Amino acid sequence: MMRLKLCFSIVLMLFLSACSDKNSPPDVDALVYETAKPLSDFKLNNQNGELVTKAQFLGQWNLVFLGYTSCPDICPLTLVKLNNVYKNLHNDYPLQIWFMSVDPKRDTAQKRKAYIDYFNPDFLAVSGPHKDLFPLVRELGLIYAISDSNESEYAVDHSASVALVDQNGAVRAIFKPEFKQGSVPLINASQLTEEFIKIADDSKN
Numbered sequence: 001m002m003r004l005k006l007c008f009s010i011v012l013m014l015f016l017s018a019c020s021d022k023n024s025p026p027d028v029d030a031l032v033y034e035t036a037k038p039l040s041d042f043k044l045n046n047q048n049g050e051l052v053t054k055a056q057f058l059g060q061w062n063l064v065f066l067g068y069t070s071c072p073d074i075c076p077l078t079l080v081k082l083n084n085v086y087k088n089l090h091n092d093y094p095l096q097i098w099f100m101s102v103d104p105k106r107d108t109a110q111k112r113k114a115y116i117d118y119f120n121p122d123f124l125a126v127s128g129p130h131k132d133l134f135p136l137v138r139e140l141g142l143i144y145a146i147s148d149s150n151e152s153e154y155a156v157d158h159s160a161s162v163a164l165v166d167q168n169g170a171v172r173a174i175f176k177p178e179f180k181q182g183s184v185p186l187i188n189a190s191q192l193t194e195e196f197i198k199i200a201d202d203s204k205n
Contacts, residue, residue: 026195026198026199026201026202027198028173028195028198028199029176029191029195030164030173030174030175030176030192030195030199031141031173031174031176032172032173032199033171033172033173036166036168036170036171037139037141037170037171038168038169038170039054039136039139039140039165039169039170039171040054040135040139041053041054042054042128042132042135042136043128043132044100044126044127044128044132044133044136045109045126045127045128046109046112046125046126047109047112047113047116047117047124047125047126048113049109052124052126054169055169056096056124057096057165057167057169058167058168058169059094059167060094060095060096060167061093061094061095061096061164061165061166061167061196061200062095062096062097062098062164062165062166063082063085063086063095063096063098063162063163063164063165063175063196064098064100064140064142064162064163064164064165065078065079065082065097065098065100065162065163066100066102066137066142066144066158066159067099067100067101067102067158068101068102068103068106068107068156068158069101069103069106069107069111069112069115070103070106070153070156071156073184074158074160074184074185074186075099076119077184077186078160078162078186078187079099079116079119079120079123081186081187081188081189081192082097082119082123082162082187082189083097083119083120083123084189085097085189085192085193085196086120086122086123089193089196089197093196093197093200094167096123096124097120097122097123097124098123098124098126099112099115099116099123099124099125099126100127100133100136100137101125101126102127102133102137102144102146102156102158103127103146103156104127104128104129104130104133107127109127112125112126112127113125130146139171140163140165140171141161141163141171141174142158142159142161142163142174143159144156144157144158144159145157145158160177160184160185160186160187161174161175161176161177161187162174162175162187162192163175164196164199166203172199172203173195175187175192175195175196
């Protein structure tokens with residue numbers, strides 16, 4: 001009887017261990033949500049003045065970065081890195097890069113188009129009124145703050161992280177930037193690429 005109980009306990013432990021391994025998130029530094037967070041619908045406009053809704057997220061993986069075209073450092077440097085990520089991944093994974101301008105006052109569709117075309121014309125450069133932007137940004141797990149100043153030149157504070165939205169329009173993970181003394185916070189393109197593959201492949205299991 002003792003031997004039977006011991007065998008049952010071992011089998012139970014192995015079963016629970018297998019279940020735990022199957023449900024455990026991939027081993028990455030990114031913040032990975034145990035359950036992807038569905039996004040609410042929204043209405044923004046792309047660089048061609050066309051309406052963009054949640055439907056634009058569906059059927060592909062999406063990397064979303066906040067910024068503005070007058071940004072002196074983090075935005076252009078991050079877009080260069082995201083372009084490298086895109087080139088390394090898009091042949092094997094359906095992927096869209098989103099540049100979400102949180103400075104709609106200055107960043108017209110025409111200005112966003114000229115800006116994003118410099119990095120990759122296949123990227124989306126979207127924006128809209130703050131009443132539409134802010135709730136979406138909050139659901140993405142990102143943040144921004146903008147001054148009410150009437151001056152023509154001003155800075156916009158925004159996250160340097162990149163949100164990963166899955167094919168169902170739900171936030172799957174947040175890739176955090178590296179903070180190095182004397183440097184602006186930027187994502188690590190190689191690390192993001194490796195972790196993206198782990199997360200995307202894990203979602204198939």
